[in-house]
Amino acid sequence: MFLKTSQQFTLYSLEPKTEVIGKIAPGEETFHRNKVLGKMPITDPKVKAELVNALYQGIAESDGSASACFNPRHGIRAVKGWRTIDLEICFECSGVAFWENDKATNGATITHTPQKVFDQVLKSGKIPLGKRRH
Secondary structure, three states: OHHHHOOEEEEEEEEOHHHHOOOOOOOOOEEOOEEEEEEEEOOOHHHHHHHHHHHHHHHHHOOOOOOOOOOOOEEEEEEEOOEEEEEEEEOOOOEEEEEEOOEEEEEEEOOOHHHHHHHHHHHHOOOOOOOOOO
């Protein structure tokens, strides 16, 4: 529910920390140590709902299995009042890491289904996508 009612909602395109260790220049923006390729504030309520619904559907459809890679190429930051929730999403291994006010909290597994929606939104904002290894 927090994601749906957040006052600020930002979608990130990331290059995973496992692929950029030692390659991040001073002052370069990161999201939980992942390189930020671009980010997009989501202000249209319909787009926000589409992203959140796709995310929740992907988590609900997951059978709980995930690979061990965790190379997040997508991120979400939702802010409401003093509370910030961040999600690092790796569609490659089907893992999601949750952060609350910069503290790791828990995780979930997700299907690949939401990736198409996330990528479409990023592309519409001319945000580059992280390179896939497969």
